[in-house]
Amino acid sequence: MSIDILKNGAILLGERFVVDGHYSRDFRVITHFHADHIAQLKKSISECIGLISTPVTIDVLSVLGYDIPFKKRFGINYGIKMKVEDEELSLQPSDHVFGSSQVVVSNKEGEKIGYTGDFKNPGHGTPILDVDILVIDSTYGSPMFRRNFKNDIEMLFADHVNDSLTRGPVKIFAYHGKIQEAMRVLRKYGVVAPFIVDDKIRKVTEIAKKYGYIKDDIFTSESEEGKEIIKEGWYIEFEHFNKSKQRDGRYMNYILSGWEFGEPIRSIDSRTKVVAMSDHADFDDTVYYIDNSLARLIIVDGSRKGYAKELVSYVKRHMHRTAIYLPGD
Structure with missing residues (x-):
């Protein structure tokens, strides 16, 4: 199943979907309304057939000045499956900001790719995706980013x-x-x-x-x-x-x-x-997500501000999992 991450932050899942960045595809998925995940959104509004997100996110984007035409709005709630030819997409909860989501794309063979987007509280507010390939955020992907007091x-x-x-x-x-x-x-x-x-x-x-x-x-x-x-x-x-x-x-x-x-x-x-009030998983939470994922391949998002190389090194050395980061050097 096709997957790539571009330097502009666009995450290509399957054949028809691009997530959190612009690329010439039919559908752009928006995981949440923060600036680093809506880059070039006006270009996507102009060129894509549809923009997919939770209804909450679409509403907030309107307040922030993004006028998505009604015919291009695909506001879907968590767990609802959207089929486009031989691929299927669903949004799953992400405990980041209200309305934020994870993304799962599957093909006709049943292979599933999941993208966490930004998240925190894995296994609780953020369910761990049941996918074959997992794309995960690396904002705090280094062992130096631990919040031992986060529960307090x-x-x-x-x-x-x-x-x-x-x-x-x-x-x-x-x-x-x-x-x-x-x-x-x-x-x-x-x-x-x-x-x-x-x-x-x-x-x-x-x-x-x-x-x-x-x-x-x-x-x-x-x-x-x-x-x-x-x-x-x-x-x-x-x-x-x-x-x-x-x-x-x-x-x-x-x-x-x-x-x-x-x-x-x-x-x-x-x-x-x-x-120290963060809406991101710290290093320990990120590792917890990976450790509890059954994915055969971990792909770390290295297109945004984060620590993709450090996270991949840790996952390989200490968790003995197959992991890469994209985009490459």
Whole structure:
């Protein structure tokens, strides 16, 4: 069964599907809405017959400015099989951001190729695919990327935020998807302060709410309710990660980052803390996925920022599995 990974991040599965990058094929699959997985999406919208993702992802892409024509939208829920001539595709859950998915393509002989996309919590939030060939993410594919505290981070984060709220408003900087995850975590651990957002984050969050991922009301800073909340001074405001360099001392600031491994929460100045809250599997989780996969061949995605060579070396040497990385040198 045909498979290749191109340097632009396009993953070719079977004969008719390209995933998370552009290539001249009938169907492009989008595993989730993060920037490194929607590169050249406007070109795919123009040239492909159809764009496949979960309905959630299609809705968020519209908010982010990608106008996919209705006739080209193939929004399919997890586990639904889509047949294109002699190939079959399905999306499976991925615990990354809301609406994210893994991809499985099979041919008429029954051979299956699976692509994890970005994931965390393998075997729990992310089911391990039953496939013959597995393509796996390598974002944290080196043994130096271990989060020994990952099971405690959610509660620690909520405790710190609650403590900060006793002294004034809190601002949290994160990417789309992780913002909504942070909202869910804070409510799970009893943080009840109202959420303030800008209009784009409001629109993305309303989609998460529409699909049942979160339940709480949110308020924009421009609304009358939002203005009253801000005046009272007890609230949590969310902004995109890219605005974290413009933070100021009126708030206790929290920056959510996946590239923290030494400690769960650390201070970088008197009013700013960095939180090791990642939506990616760390090295141990990645190895766990591979160890529990029955695939005869492991292909590591080396087209994105990650550690494909290191992961392949570890899998061969310590796990005695057949593994390669693509694209090659």
